[in-house]
Amino acid sequence: MAKYDKSDIDRRMQGAVESLKGDLSGLRTGRANTSLLDPVVVEVYGAMMPLSQVATVNAPEPRMLSVQVWDKANVTAVEKGIAKSNLGLNPIVDGQTLRLPMPDLTEERRKDLAKLAGEYGEKAKIAIRNVRRDGMEALKDDEKKKEISEDERKRSEDDVQKMTDKHVGEVDDAVAKKEQEILTQ
Structure with missing residues (x-):
């Protein structure tokens, strides 16, 4: 011992x-918080990677998160990763940016x-x-x-x-x- x-x-x-x-x-309150997406992992380049390694997350409004994907080829993978994360968020794709409105709890x-x-x-x-x-x-x-x-x-x-x-x-x-x-x- x-x-x-x-x-x-x-x-x-x-x-x-x-x-x-x-x-x-990582627990969601009614407000947008960038750390909410910390547990999200995305399958890119044949490997699972944290969202923070393929995109930038911002909270431009109190009830909205914005995910700026660095590589256009990864937008769909990021969208799937967020959807699979069970956070109750529905991404809206806008080019290389995904907008995530925070639904009311x-x-x-x-x-x-x-x-x-x-x-x-x-x-x-x-x-x-x-x-x-x-x-x-x-x-x-x-x-x-x-x-x-x-x-x-x-x-x-x-x-x-x-x-x-x-x-x-x-x-x-x-x-x-x-x-x-x-x-x-």
């Missing part, structure tokens, strides 16, 4: 929080998105708790190997729990903020 490393545990917990924030930014869809935000938050908390478990196991192993005393182990376990509580709080805050954004816009 790996030796206890407080900074590594904190980094891994922070990574779970950052991953959650990325997931939440129904009350039911808003509730579904808020629930999904909660599920993302739960996954992040599970990841944080798994990191905590790894840290606790490393401390117990270090104590068994006589590398640290029982008092040191208990102090360090308290530190790990405090880090866990801090990061879980960040997850709860991020999810609550996103749910509020979804339900009010």
Whole structure:
């Protein structure tokens, strides 16, 4: 088992929080947000590529996204990629530009998105708790190997729990903020 490393545990917990924030930014509210298209992948040149590597995404209006495809030959592939992404967007092709009007969210869809935000938050908390478990196991192993005393182990376990509580709080805050954004816009 790996030796206890407080900074590594904190980094891994922070990574779970950052991953959650990325997931939440992809959830659609009523407003156009360029990060909404971050998860979209497009099949071009015989490979799957992120949309950001074949086009530029802008939000020229609050309820419209604009996708400027760099290579005219890829316009159809980008259109298909956006359609397959399950974001509920219908691209309007205009030369090498695709316009994506943001449809209004129904009350039911808003509730579904808020629930999904909660599920993302739960996954992040599970990841944080798994990191905590790894840290606790490393401390117990270090104590068994006589590398640290029982008092040191208990102090360090308290530190790990405090880090866990801090990061879980960040997850709860991020999810609550996103749910509020979804339900009010």
